[in-house]
Amino acid sequence: MEEDWSAASNEAVADLLALFNTIFVAYPLHSEFHSRCDFLMKLGRSTQGAPQKGLRVLAPTGSGKTRAAEEFIRMVTESRQSGDEEFPVVLVPLDRATTSRKLFSSILQYFGDEFTISATEAVLKERAYKFLRRFKTLLLIIDEVQHLTSAGSGGDVTDSLKRLLDDGVVPVVFLGTIEGKSLFTRNLQLSGRLLSPCDYRELSSQSATDRGLLSRFAEELDLAIVHKGLMRRPAGLSHPWISGCLHEVSAGVIGRISRIMYVALEIARRRHADCIEVFDLALAVDRWALEQGFTARNPFRSTSPNR
Structure with a gap:
């Protein structure tokens, strides 16, 4: 089971993982998010020129919210x-040191506009x-809004986004991690402009419904890997023990399962296997989930399929 780290293997693995990144599994929470965004777009089109609404979408780190937005x-x-002259949905990420000027610059850069170096904030806004x-543009998605809760930053950006809604320019989706919740609970003026939240949640291992959702996601991801030609045979991720281990390691956060599979796929490919095996999953948890602090133990090693 030795892994191949040759230059040729590196190139093959890089191509394989690039293909893996194109996989998107239609998961119920993602589908709900898409539906809510679609409604917000249509609501904005019906109220064009009038004050617009926003939508809060907060989720645990690794939920796949940015991937769902893309x-x-x-x-x-x-x-x-x-056509080339239309950008119906614009996605703009924020950083920790975001200002209103940077916000408007980022929007312009999305359109490929280079008129951002020396212009004033007022000019950039206009x-x-x-x-x-x-x-x-029918919808503006602002990603990483949790950065607006950092001490000494975010106030002017929040005001600019409220003004953008009030000016009737475009509806806005506020996308971020659950750490961003205080941005909305302490700013009722902003929250008053929003529709009901569309936050993601962790899937509970105590709920049969949630266990079923996670198992179906894992199974569909498994089949997508085979369908894309990345592996010849499925790994059997829907097996109760395997999906249970994945549930524990991911803490019910779907996107983390994709990350574990990303690492496991690399391991399997480097040892020239025709499918991802428990060996690969266990090693992926060791190398990624344990090392990154997402879990305190590796259930693939500490539990048994026959328990």
Whole structure:
């Protein structure tokens, strides 16, 4: 079971993992998020020019929320057959030191505009508004909003986003980790402009329904890996013991299962296996989940399939 770290293997593994990153499994919480975004877009179109609404979407780290947002953009773009002159959905990530000026610069950079180096905040704001309208943007997704809760930052950005909604420019999705919740609970003026939250939650191992959701996700991901030609045979992730181990390691956060599979897939490919085995899953948990602090133990090693 020795792993192949040759240059040729590195190239093959890199191509394999790039293909894995194109997989998107339609998971109920992601589907609900897509539906809520679709509704917000249509609501904005029906109230064009009037004050717009926003949507809070908070989730534990590793939930796949950004990936779900990217998939929504792909779906909308393909369904509209948008040309080069249309950006129906715009995704802008924030950083820890975000200012209003950086926010508007990031929006403009998404459109490929380079007029951001020396312009004032007021000029950038006016230009961002103009681009959002010119390119027929129906939804603006602001990612990593938890950074707006950092001490000494975020106030001016929050005010700018409230103003953007009030000016009737575009509806806004506020995407972030659960650490960003205080941004909304302490700012009722912002929360008052939002629809009901669409937060993700961890799937409980004590709930049969949640266990079923996680098992189905794992099974569909397993089959997608085979369908993409990444492995010849499925790993059997829906087996009760395997899905139970994945549930424990991921703490019910779906995106973490994808990350474990990413690492396990690399291990399996480097040893030239035709499917991902428990050996690969156990090693993936050792190398990723334990090392990154996502779990305190490896159930693939500490429990038995026959328990």
